[in-house]
Amino acid sequence: MWAKLAFRLFLRELRRGELTVICAAIALAVMTVLTLSSVTDRIGQAILQKSNAFIAADRALASNHALPDEYRQQAQKMGLKTAQLTFFDTMLFANDRMQLAAIKAASSAYPLKGELLIKSDFDAQEQVAEGGPKEGNVWLNETVMYSLDLQVGDEVELGAATFTVSHILSEEPDAPFNIFSGSRRVLLNEADIAKTEVIQPGSRVFYRQLYAGDGDDVEAFYQWLKPQLAENQRWYGVKDRQSPIANSLERSERFLLLAGLLGIILAAVAIAVSAKRYCERQYDPVAMMKTLGGARAQIRAIYLLHLSLVCGFSLLIGLAVGYSLQHVAADYMAKSMDISLPPASLRPWLSAVFIGVVCAVMFSIKPLLDLFDIPPLRVLRRNLGDRLVVSKIHLALSALTVFGLMWLFSGKIKITLILFASSALVVVVLFVASKVIFGTGRKLGLSPGNSWSLALASIQKRANANAVQLISFALAIKLLLFLIVLKNDMINDWQSQLPADAPNAFLVNISEQEKQPVADYLAANNIEVSRFYPTIRGRVNAVNGEKVAREVSLEDNEKKDEEARSGVGRELNLTWVRDMPSHNTLTKGQWFTEQSQGEVSIEQSMAERLEIQLGDTITFLIGSQSFDAEVTSFREVNWSTLKPNFFMILSPDLLAEFPATYIAAARIDDGENKAFTQLLRQYPTITAIDVDNFVEQIRSTIEQVSLAIGFVLAIVVVCGALVLISQVQASLGERMQEVVILRTLGARGKLIRGATLYEFLLLGLIAGVVAALVSDVALFIVQRQLFELPGKFHPDIWFIGPVAGALFVALLGYTMIARTLNKNTSGLLRKLM
Template structure:
């Protein structure tokens, strides 16, 4: 009686829910639910983990500038900037940089002074120690010196011949030498700048009376806070910035670190994109299979009088319920997995990872819903067209063709999801187009191979014959499987090789014996005794490079723009060609430095004079061509040199590098100082104090702390990359599982038929194993080739690595594909092969 009162609207809703719960209970929704959940899980896990790792890497990197952002100028910064920042909940600190003479015990030393406010540093820590004795240990502090005190680097203490507690005269003020300054988070890594580091409180600057009109001073304001607040603050600040004020973060500076951070973030982004592609493939396969499984129920409904409209409503709601349920499952497991991942990474990195934003959840839900809709759209439309006669003739509807429009919409869906996730056209296009080419070519090749299988002429009763016959029988289905296998293998090979190339490139630039110190301001007379002293202590060098300060004055007799003073109301010369804006460190060499590569032209000819080699970035900026003439100004002397080569310089190498190298005849007559990079073992560090005391005019720059920070960052990034790679490989394996599951019912039917015809169990097992072996072998070979092509493009255009082919993966790819797919495929159907024929028939019914 109650059913009679149910409205037609409520009836189809009730039927949809009944169908959903019945199929859920019977396990018929396993494949599509698992596929959608896999997509959501993959995207949520990868997005959350990469988001948190990216934030962690950026926070770690921000310690290199002691803040999240830095605002600098050669003139005092307005107080308005700091006042306004408080409205955006930002922390701030002030800095003033200048060079001056320090006096103590009748000794004097030119030093680089950094005056800081009490809030400094906003990120990172200062490392100090209490005295110069061997018993003194380094320790970290969160704030700088208090007023009246000065912290000095070891080299300054040695040069002034003082100890902790002595007075140091800085301008008109006497300060107490309170601590030994060991490390600063934002210490400049410039081997040509002054290395005599000194730290004072900014409140002491006025009393020193050092800063006078015309003094060369640099002012900086540090900012730290929530990234969204910083971005909002910069939107307010940007229109107010003048030309002589610069705003930047750690990734804005062209440094070794910024390149490493950018590479790491791009790799994590790639991993997320590959995860999306793998998940989309799994849904595309399972959605088609899901709709095919509904052919019989739809035919039955139409036989019982159900209209096409009601059938459409029932199955649209049914699919919506499946999608919602699968998304919820994916979110649940994805959240749990990313918690496990974050906990592992936090322990490995020895630091807590920041919280992820809401964006990964949004992308995960959007991915699951969009994929379910777009990949099910055409199969659903086909489902509604199933004729009622299928209840009598089960083959009706099986020949429905795949629509080209559906394929196009599916491809656009995948590309749109990749673009949504990455926000970058180039990286999305390279991966998408290379994968699309793989799909198209491999599908065509596979159809030809499988159709030609009958002509091989193997023994009728052999396992190989049965395997090839099975491949040929399911040519279309196996072609799709082959494409899916190849796509998964291609993406995994791509990520694995790229990960190794990136980390190997980092590690090659920082080998164990990399230089960790520099000697600067060495005179010609000091060369021999210093080299002998270093050799006696077992300290290796990169050789001594002569340096002369000079200015690039003109190109082809056209003067370059020089510096101009805004303070003195001087106007920029708009007609002059853009120049360097500062003096350069020039050198002369007879051979190309090991860390340089000639990219155009040729190195200096023996006996030819007046030649110059220019770094390719500078050449591009000045629009130089081989054969151009450049004018160099040193003091009051000027001379011309002919550009004979351009060089690619590895600025990441811890060795002296130069924008311009001149032939020896041009510079050898000028007074020069020498510079060298050293590798100083830890046990030899103390012995260098003798050298500094013997030659107080020499500057030694210790970059051990810089290298330690870089290696720490690389280690953390490597752990993160490795973990993300494991997640993507796991997702790739699940894609392969979903493909095998999709064909499981058809394979069960084949097993029943073969057993009925008298085939032995061993024959069927081997045939199945060989079938998957051939699928994996072909998929692995094609995947390796396309993966290498994509790698070549990505390495050159995204990661600024030397693009190269990897012939080894052409061999490894097929072996991995054959072994992985055959093992996985056989494992998946092993349970089916163990069942007796009556059990299989019961399952199929």
């Protein structure tokens, strides 16, 4: 019987529109989580897949020693595509010239991701290669071609074998972005390695296996591989590389994660408000049931089943709308980004259902319990039950529920704590502020018949309800301000790293005698060039006289000295300059002066890694010569900029006597390629590294990430607006009663409209002030802790927040109340009955 009553109640209220608010709130939660999770999941997968071209695969395994072929065989059994790469340096001979070159021997499947671009002649158009060079052929990049004075079709000696230069190697998807190495590139067929007889015991060779396939298959292979990995083997993906694209991907993922978390907070607020309002509207029916003899247990069963039906119906609506919305969003993003988005995983669906059910139950349970406590006398005294005490336990459980859902959704405790704490701060500040403001308002003594007086009286009359509204408005405004400002700061930071005039080529291995002629030639041809940095290879040998650990080979049975101080493990590129590079920031200490002698400036992260303090003495080893330098400053280096950067910069007196070469960054615009090529022909010992295509790839990825972030932000803005709508809807019934009373007392429509507008204007203004201040504090923390951005305050949002909040809430609130104000008194009375 009770089940039938619950079902009939559900159908009746569904037809009458009584379930609109609560169903919309639960559906909003489900839709928000599903849409945001699906869109961010699909966009993240697509961007990552496209970015995987930077390593020519989905994942790679690198080692200084030969990798077992068993790995490739197992990967192929598990449905993955594989490729093998072998790297070594050797001399090339042709036309009575010789040149040291970096050889990459690749299997026929290379590359698994991205494209190899080649040219049939210096002036020919680039074309996409179908596989690597055939046996007996090699591809050389232009630098090697110039150095050996070669043309396509000529022969070159590589070790014990002779090969035909069949194409010019123009671009490799995984070419190392390192201005100190990897410039003289040669691509060889893997089957030809043995012919060269170059690799002998003790040769310095590097190996890499590439893997590509479905994400689950790659992860399954890694779980098989993980127990067998040696310490000198490294498994990595594109996000593991220290590069601009890796940093951009990490930041975008964090932002998209933030958007999802804020969507959960907004949905939780909407459900809490609408659940309370819906249960309040059921007070009279419950009182009537009890008057007619309905038992508490029976009423409880009816409404619990009723809530289950409401929850189930809302879940279906939310999932349907969310799926449609994310599908539309994905299609739009795919066209805008010119990529195909992979289907979303099952996780967004499971998250949406779980979060929707948890929110519906946790934020409805207290209003439901209050509903069961409504006394039968309410049928005679309509005010009974209107002021049920708010349970502190329920508030605590609700807060813990939101925190738990945020943590579950993100898996990141730090980001969850920051957002939750900042939102809690908004609640506390506004709760106290509302008590003060609404309390002091009674003492203002404004004249009757004034819209402002009526607005303040309305605010005072609904002090508790308005406090809740104020908190809801402020949370929505705070979260929206937070995302909008963070998005702009991220994009501005990316764009500042890659301005339109960013360097797109590097000149390396410039001798002292060539430096001035090269500078003059570039200036004469209007080619922009940075300062020339002297460079020399050196090793950190000791800190304060304590030897540092060196790099070891486990396969050669070398043992690491566990007692030695942590070191770099490799040679560093050292430079010496009097003036600090413009793209470096001094974080501690003092930069070199004219009187500086024997000083060194260290990059901040390197100093932390080596546990170095200001005043420490570092011993450097260059060849067989060693010298000491005192640490006098730490620097913050932006590694994402396409400019020469150094871990260690020494005062000029230390390295002035050492032979060095110079490097410089140049900007080669259209029309300057011919002059630049002539420079390389004139100075064949200079190495040129073309990074123009790399820059374009980074810009393209950043634009795609920015577009994705903008779309997700739009979804969150819509969610915020829906939260405000649900909050205003919750007070519609009470506002209709006020309009009837005021009209009965002779109040004019202009007075009522003005009072309504001013009331929402004040609520939005107060909410905007608090939201702006708390948002800025939270932004400062998040930027420094999560996004590695320079933390800064944003005074502009202290003005924008209150103004936008006041206008947005006033416009939205007034628009929703306008229909009520336009109805005549008899119509309002009939609707209230």
